[in-house]
Amino acid sequence: MNRRRRLEQMSNGYYNLGLSLAKERNLSSALNALSIALGLNKKNIDARNLYGLIQFEMGEETKALISWVISINIKSMNNLAQNYLQNLRNKSTYLEKSQEAISKYNKAVSQIRTVNYDMARMSLKQVVDIRPHFIKAMLALALLDIREGKAGEARKLLESVLLIDRFNAKAITYLDEMRPVSERKSGSVKLSVIGSPIKKEKEKPVEKNTSASMPVTEIYKNYSGMFTAVNVGIGLIVGACAMVFLYMPTMKVALNKAHNKEVVEISQKLSDAGISMEELKSENESLNDQVNKLNEINNTSTENMNYKLLQYVYLIGVIREYGAKNYTKAAEIFSNIDTNQLTDVDNGPGVSITGTFAEIAPKMRAEGPKLLTAVGDGLSKAGDYAGAIGYYDAALRIAPDYLQAKYNKALAYKTSGDVETANNLFTEIITAAPEDKIAKEAQRERGY
Numbered sequence: 001m002n003r004r005r006r007l008e009q010m011s012n013g014y015y016n017l018g019l020s021l022a023k024e025r026n027l028s029s030a031l032n033a034l035s036i037a038l039g040l041n042k043k044n045i046d047a048r049n050l051y052g053l054i055q056f057e058m059g060e061e062t063k064a065l066i067s068w069v070i071s072i073n074i075k076s077m078n079n080l081a082q083n084y085l086q087n088l089r090n091k092s093t094y095l096e097k098s099q100e101a102i103s104k105y106n107k108a109v110s111q112i113r114t115v116n117y118d119m120a121r122m123s124l125k126q127v128v129d130i131r132p133h134f135i136k137a138m139l140a141l142a143l144l145d146i147r148e149g150k151a152g153e154a155r156k157l158l159e160s161v162l163l164i165d166r167f168n169a170k171a172i173t174y175l176d177e178m179r180p181v182s183e184r185k186s187g188s189v190k191l192s193v194i195g196s197p198i199k200k201e202k203e204k205p206v207e208k209n210t211s212a213s214m215p216v217t218e219i220y221k222n223y224s225g226m227f228t229a230v231n232v233g234i235g236l237i238v239g240a241c242a243m244v245f246l247y248m249p250t251m252k253v254a255l256n257k258a259h260n261k262e263v264v265e266i267s268q269k270l271s272d273a274g275i276s277m278e279e280l281k282s283e284n285e286s287l288n289d290q291v292n293k294l295n296e297i298n299n300t301s302t303e304n305m306n307y308k309l310l311q312y313v314y315l316i317g318v319i320r321e322y323g324a325k326n327y328t329k330a331a332e333i334f335s336n337i338d339t340n341q342l343t344d345v346d347n348g349p350g351v352s353i354t355g356t357f358a359e360i361a362p363k364m365r366a367e368g369p370k371l372l373t374a375v376g377d378g379l380s381k382a383g384d385y386a387g388a389i390g391y392y393d394a395a396l397r398i399a400p401d402y403l404q405a406k407y408n409k410a411l412a413y414k415t416s417g418d419v420e421t422a423n424n425l426f427t428e429i430i431t432a433a434p435e436d437k438i439a440k441e442a443q444r445e446r447g448y
Helices: 002-025 027-042 045-059 063-074 082-091 092-113 116-131 135-148 149-163 171-178 226-273 276-322 327-334 352-381 385-398 405-417 419-432 437-446
Strands: none
Touching: 002 027, 002 045, 027 045, 045 063, 045 082, 063 092, 063 276, 082 149, 082 276, 092 116, 092 135, 092 276, 116 419, 135 149, 149 171, 149 385, 149 419, 226 352, 276 327, 276 352, 327 385, 327 405, 385 405, 385 437, 405 437, 419 437
């Protein structure tokens, strides 16, 4: 008992350190401190929730979701993580954009592997436009800018990273490498055990972290029977994956230390030997290749796991809304699920994830498109055509052949002034079902 008490006290101490570092925008060091706190006490809910908030601020939405889902499985009542997840569920388009950013980032990594740097640079620019706080994408884009000789753009990106995470080791290293050899720090800035500098210059005030002040929403209700069993099954899956993600920050610290040591050694060699500019470029290219490999090792395998776990988060949302008989909201979340990612696991309670999904899916597919189309019609009448089109798209994701939703979507585009898109949709309807009543209406709207 005394030993456990000491571990809890030590965990709380590292949580307090992480909170202090986070307030100073020293996010990387805060993550390291919180990882230690969770290693000492995996049930430290405050540390786990703050860990998720910091990951969210750094553009790692899926890692934040994983942390909050684990937190809820440990403590389901009076847990702020419930509010954060509910807030995200209410913004389905935000999660869609996050998935798009991850997909483009993975595409860029693949393009770098095939030495297609120009296309990779375009993909990473799109990622940064979608998610301006996605630090890993910003660092990768900065490296490509350095390779192209665009030092100004690279420096701007790296300085943006430091506005988010004041002491990001990679950003500092890259900026240092861009300076002339005689001006480099050569390891003069020492890091503590956690990773924060021993001496810090006075900083200008930074903007408040909006991610850490997500609005409070109503706490979820408890459900029994099938829904409780499913949550247990999903908790087993997430719990297994959590071991990987709790280990990753420690591995990244070790990689960063090794990388910093290598940079110092290279800088010393350059100073002593006075090698030519061509040799310096060769050394920089070799260093960039090593950094890209480290980024690939840390990122590629985890992104697929993040996407898969996100589908279980969606499934939890569908189950909760379905159990509360809020079928419209359930259908909206259901439209985002990638069913190919849902798999069963060998677990004690014998819960079948795919079986539970199969019980809900027929009603969602039968009634969901109509419910979502009705919401879209209401928004269209109120003049919110963009919002209406979003609901029509959700209905079509569930039932791509639902002509009523496609016809109403075309009308919304036409009314909002986008006649070309509307005519394309009318043509699709006419081609798909020329004898249908809706096709006749589409012909009239199309003008023939």
